[in-house]
Amino acid sequence: MEVIITEWAKQSYLDLRQSQTFNRIDYKFTMRPDAELLKIYPHDPKFSLSKFWGPAIDSANKIIPHGFKMKWHNMGNGNVQIRLLVAILTTDVSGITEERAFLCQSYAKTGSNQDKREMEKLKIRMTRIVQGKYFYRGSL
Amino acid sequence: MIPFITSAAQKVRVYQIAANMKVAGLENEFIANLVEMASEYEGAYNLMELWGTEENQNERNEIISDLQDEIEDLLTAPKKPTKKPYIKFDDLESIANDVVGFKQHLKTLVDNWGGINKLARESGIPQPSLSRFFNSATMPRRTTLYKIANAMGLSEKEIITDWAA
Structure with a gap:
């Protein structure tokens, strides 16, 4: 499966990088390889680990269809939890309609209120992806 | 969906x-x-x-x-999926530093002009959004920069950055 890096994801990585939330080693040896597992989704045992992968849940506690979160714990210099929100959708890109994984946004989890906001933003972005109204920065 | x-x-x-x-x-x-x-x-x-x-x-x-x-x-969304140039991980930090440097300079101009609350009133951009804008490393949107420039009477040259989204 193709893994698309959306502009939203890239912008969120810029912020996390600037704030030193994760370092080069975190990225090279954990975050990037884990994100690349999406290429063979769901055929890797890590996708059955709830500490690593699970459905996205909205502010009303409902599962967001086609929305998921990848989770990393104890990242960077402290006990930072990083979330990567992913949409798995069948859409048309450059004339080819197929199922793809879209990296939508990443953030350091600070609390449940922030989680709720990020999930609602994910919903907006998933609709935008289906509508084709988005920028992307290539694929993994 | x-x-x-x-x-x-x-x-x-x-x-x-x-x-x-x-x-x-x-x-x-x-x-x-x-x-x-x-x-x-x-x-x-x-x-x-x-x-x-x-x-x-x-x-x-x-x-x-x-x-x-x-x-x-x-x-500012495109009508169809639109690809922008790829950014390597190793370039993220230097880009973020450039963006932050640009925003710090712009923030100094804003402070000298009258501050964020005045800018919020004149530009129509909510004050919390402006605070987040100046404190984040995300690339500024051209539309946001134009709103700020128009509110403050800045020239195009004063809001030029390599990293406007």
């Missing part, structure tokens, strides 16, 4: 929250754009609802900043 269609009750709720936003001092342009967006995007509707039920002012400000980001992003 199932398209989001607001019910009659949800439409009324949107107008109620919009009226409360006006009382809270938010600008007409922001509220009008938001009402339109909430009719099409469930996430925007739910964020409005979160604002409507939230009592903590800091949290309300975060929601306003999120909504303004999503509104600006939608207003």
Whole structure:
């Protein structure tokens, strides 16, 4: 499966990088390889680990269809939890309609209120992806 | 995905929250754009609802900043998936530093001109959004830069950056 890096994801990585939330080693040896597992989704045992992968849940506690979160714990210099929100959708890109994984946004989890906001933003972005109204920065 | 269609009750709720936003001092342009967006995007509707039920002012400000980001992003969205150049991980830090440096310079101009609250009034950009804008490393949107420049009477040259999104 193709893994698309959306502009939203890239912008969120810029912020996390600037704030030193994760370092080069975190990225090279954990975050990037884990994100690349999406290429063979769901055929890797890590996708059955709830500490690593699970459905996205909205502010009303409902599962967001086609929305998921990848989770990393104890990242960077402290006990930072990083979330990567992913949409798995069948859409048309450059004339080819197929199922793809879209990296939508990443953030350091600070609390449940922030989680709720990020999930609602994910919903907006998933609709935008289906509508084709988005920028992307290539694929993994 | 199932398209989001607001019910009659949800439409009324949107107008109620919009009226409360006006009382809270938010600008007409922001509220009008938001009402339109909430009719099409469930996430925007739910964020409005979160604002409507939230009592903590800091949290309300975060929601306003999120909504303004999503509104600006939608207003500048392409009509079809559009690829921008790839950015390597190793370049992220230097780009982020450049963006932060640019924003710090712009913030100095804003402070000398009259400050963020004045800029919020003159530009129509909610104050919490401006605070987030100046404190983040995300690439500034050209539309945001133009609003700031027009409000402050800055020239194009003064808002040029290599990293405008």
